[in-house]
Amino acid sequence: MEYDRRTILKQLAGTTAVGALAGCVGVSETDSTQTPDESGESGDEGGDETTAQEQTEAAGPSGTFTLWHQRAEAEKKALESSAEAFTEQTDHTAEPAEIADLRQKTTSAIPAGQGAGMFDWAHDWTGEYYQNGFLSDQSGNLDVDLSVYTQPAQAAVQFDDATLALPYAAETVGLIYNEELVDxxxxxxxxxxxxxxxxHDPENGKYGLSYPLNAYFMSAWAHAFGGYYFDESNVxxxxxxxxTLEGFQFILDNFVPYQPKDTGYDPQAAVFLEGNAPFAINGPWFLGDVKSNGIDAGVTRLPSxxxxxxxxxxxxxxxxxFTNTLDDDEAKAAAARAFAEWYTTNTDVLSANAEDFGYIPVYEELASEGDLPPAVQGFSESVALGTPIPSHPKMGDVWGPLEDAFNSVKNGDAEIAPAFEKAEQDIRSNWE
Structure with missing residues (x-):
């Protein structure tokens, strides 16, 4: 069963206006294509002291690389502007390219030796792609130390002690509340x-909570009491x-009684967007729809x-x-590394991403200072509590049986312990 990140998160790419998201989290005075000035220095005292040109000189010979991505329109334009600024400031050339189906493209082109130098995606492909030979370990070649990123971000870009990417943002679920209903x-x-x-008044279409109950959204409580879905270090x-069962039972006892009966993403999202629930447990991708529906919303970390x-x-x-195409082309590799180092540590770029798109910084200098848009700060606090999705290839088989087990218990068709014991049996059978 193919269960990628966009299915898990129910991202509504192409339907959520990024401009609306910008309005919700606090738009900066510049537009969504804001980039660093051409000197490569930050406009404030918190900016990076190392220019892109200096990074290039330290990185090796000049080169050209392509960066595949699957971003929404405004985010795409911002990435292209950043690439143009980097190219102007350095001897390297960065060439972003939009790919309609990044999963299909990467899994077909990279094995054929036709992949881009880098691609932009969440960390959940790391283990699978590394074991399939698609990625390049750049551990000994980077000029940036991973300690400049938050601890979860450091863990996300590594697999089997190999550094396979550099991180620039994080996402998770938090508590979104309607400020007209919640003081x-x-x-x-x-x-x-x-x-x-x-x-909560279901007879009149009012509910206490909007909360899609898929495995990703439920993870906060499954982990809250010391449980876990999958330990990738020990498989x-x-x-x-x-x-873990205590966490699932916690959801059944404390949240399910206040939700619409259909706990799928769309029905749950609708009750909050229609102003019929004070709370939603959801992620930053939801804020654009919240804003476009005229709801003044706050964001905070999940309650304890x-x-x-x-x-x-x-x-x-x-x-x-970093893809394996870098292994035989040092000029391309130098260019890709320089861009990744610059993009993931440049405070102008990262601050604009937070302001305009709700990206949660993982660069420690920004993540820890607390000077973020309020909505981003709320999600950032949830990220600080959280743990990265395991990137081990076997994690992909966990989602479906887990959700089947939970739904069987929620619907009264099974007891909780036997249901999840069966889920584990089904997962192990899939592994075999």
Whole structure:
């Protein structure tokens, strides 16, 4: 079963106006094509001291590389402007190219020796693509130390001690609240439940919560009490562990009673977008629709259960992958590395991405300073709590059986422990 990131997150590419997202998170005074000035220096005191030209001189011979991506229109234009600025500042040439189906293109062209030097995608392909020989380990060639990125981002770009990409943003789910219905963001689940109780009136189309119950969205609570879906370091499943089951039961007890019966993405999204729920658990990709529906919304981290438990949602890290085409062309490799280092550490570029598109910074200098648009700050706090989706190839077989098991329990067709024991059996059978 093909279960890629866009299925997991239910990203509505092409239907969510990026301009609306910009309005929701706080548009900068410049437009969405904002780039660093041509000197390569930041316009504020927090900018990078190393110019792109200096990075180029340190990186080796000049070269040209292509960067495949599958971005929405405004994000595409911003990437193209950044590539133009980099090319003007250095002896290298960066050539972004939009690909309609990046998964199909990368899996067919790279094995045939026709791949781009880099491609832009989330980290969940890392393990599979590395084991298939599609990627290039640049561990010993980078001029940037991975310690400049947040810890989850450092983990995301590595597999089997190989550094296969550089990270530039993160995404995860947080708590979005309708400011007309909620005076103050709840800090605890008890506070959240009190507000949900106040607004929950299903007979009149009102609900306490909008929350798509797929495996990605539910991960925060499955991890909250010490559980896990899949331990990629030991290639072990944890769905039937007591701590994981406690997390699933927590969802059934505390959230399901306040939701519409159909827990698919679209029905759940609709009740919040129509102003019929005070809360939504969703990600930054949802904010454009929120804004376009005229809802004034705030974003905060997921509330905490009682005791020492903390929600730990799965996070995805957006990154620039190095492909195996760099291994036999040092000039191309030098150009690709220089661009990746520049793009992922340039505070002008990263700040514009946060302002205009809601990208959550993973460059530690920005991620830790707290001076982010309010919506981005809320998601950033959830990212800090979370853990990256395992990039091991076997993770792909976990999603479907997990959701089948949860739904069988939610619908009253199975008991929780046997349902998830069966899910583990089905996953292991798929592995074999």
């Amino acid at each position: 103050e963001a709840p800090e605890t689940i008890a506070d959240m439940k009190a507000i949900m109780e106040e607004h 072990e499943l944890g769905l039937s562990n007591d701590a 259960p009682e005791g020492e438990a903390e929600p730990k949602p799965y996070t995805t890290v957006k990154q620039l992958y």
